[in-house]
Amino acid sequence: MDLSTVTDLVPTADPADWREGDAWLAGGTVLFSYGSQSLRRLLDLTSAGWPALTVTDDGLEVAATCTVAELYAFPDDPAAAAVRDAWPALDLVRPCCDAFVASFKIWNTSTVGGNVATSLPAGPMTSLTAALDGVAEVWGPGGARRTQPVVELVTGEMRNTLAPGELLRAIRLPAAALRARTAFRRLSLSNLGRSGVLLIGRLDAADPTDGAGGELVITVTASTRRPVQLRFPPGAHPDAAGLAASIDAAIPDDLYHDDIHGLPAWRRDMTYRLAEEIRRELLERDDSPTDSPTDSPTDGGRR
Numbered sequence: 001m002d003l004s005t006v007t008d009l010v011p012t013a014d015p016a017d018w019r020e021g022d023a024w025l026a027g028g029t030v031l032f033s034y035g036s037q038s039l040r041r042l043l044d045l046t047s048a049g050w051p052a053l054t055v056t057d058d059g060l061e062v063a064a065t066c067t068v069a070e071l072y073a074f075p076d077d078p079a080a081a082a083v084r085d086a087w088p089a090l091d092l093v094r095p096c097c098d099a100f101v102a103s104f105k106i107w108n109t110s111t112v113g114g115n116v117a118t119s120l121p122a123g124p125m126t127s128l129t130a131a132l133d134g135v136a137e138v139w140g141p142g143g144a145r146r147t148q149p150v151v152e153l154v155t156g157e158m159r160n161t162l163a164p165g166e167l168l169r170a171i172r173l174p175a176a177a178l179r180a181r182t183a184f185r186r187l188s189l190s191n192l193g194r195s196g197v198l199l200i201g202r203l204d205a206a207d208p209t210d211g212a213g214g215e216l217v218i219t220v221t222a223s224t225r226r227p228v229q230l231r232f233p234p235g236a237h238p239d240a241a242g243l244a245a246s247i248d249a250a251i252p253d254d255l256y257h258d259d260i261h262g263l264p265a266w267r268r269d270m271t272y273r274l275a276e277e278i279r280r281e282l283l284e285r286d287d288s289p290t291d292s293p294t295d296s297p298t299d300g301g302r303r
Helices: 029-034 068-076 088-098 112-118 124-131 240-250 264-283
Strands: 008-011 022-025 041-044 053-056 059-063 135-139 145-149 154-156 167-174 181-187 197-203 216-221 228-232
Touching: 029 112, 053 068, 059 112, 068 088, 068 112, 088 124, 088 181, 112 124, 112 167, 124 197, 124 216, 181 264, 197 264, 216 264, 228 240, 240 264
Parallel strands: 008 041, 022 041
Antiparallel strands: 053 059, 059 167, 135 145, 135 167, 181 197, 197 216, 216 228
């Protein structure tokens, strides 16, 4: 879609240049799809030249302008060779990228930061980065800098904590989370449909000093309007009933998303089901496949 009200394309990554009627432009796949009657300028972040992915001593830094294609290729990139074996959670990258159910054209344009900033419930980059305790670096006018966990940054359907003029610079994934064992589950009402439910489980490495087992973290996305994270410390891992009770407490009925991709009742039921599958896989070392098959329409789903 043409943005007929836009008069200028400004190459900048400086929030001081932002003014009313501006929008930050990275991939622009959502921006150009939705259109606008109020935008006057696009501030082009692709001119910033930020490295897409940077391995550091603390983990992995993902630039907001990193494309889905670049992220998908990273596990096989020579730059990842030194950490591939140490970071088994990199196995989540490709299932989350595949959850876009998009063409190669979108993959080569759409960005990690843009997907998170758009804040759709089914945004798979929100799923990935929230599940791995990603921390967003946000730049604001006047040289302001702040950080915030992705699980807190996204607050609802197309809602987040980014203030006018702020931009998402990068998301940092800590090495501790990348070293964890993980489990991935996703359901959709059609073979090539948007995610209706997407859960990621993570079992952190055990503390060698006490052998109690690491923290269990289950992150719920797509079925809920915003990410919801359940955390169980070492020594307090739940049984099936305890997990269900924790979901009851963390997710009220009105937090389940409702759109053409699934009724809230179906999303709720599948959240309980997939969370229990993840619990069993990570805590009981169940040998069942890590990928649940795509769901077909059921009672509670929309055809």
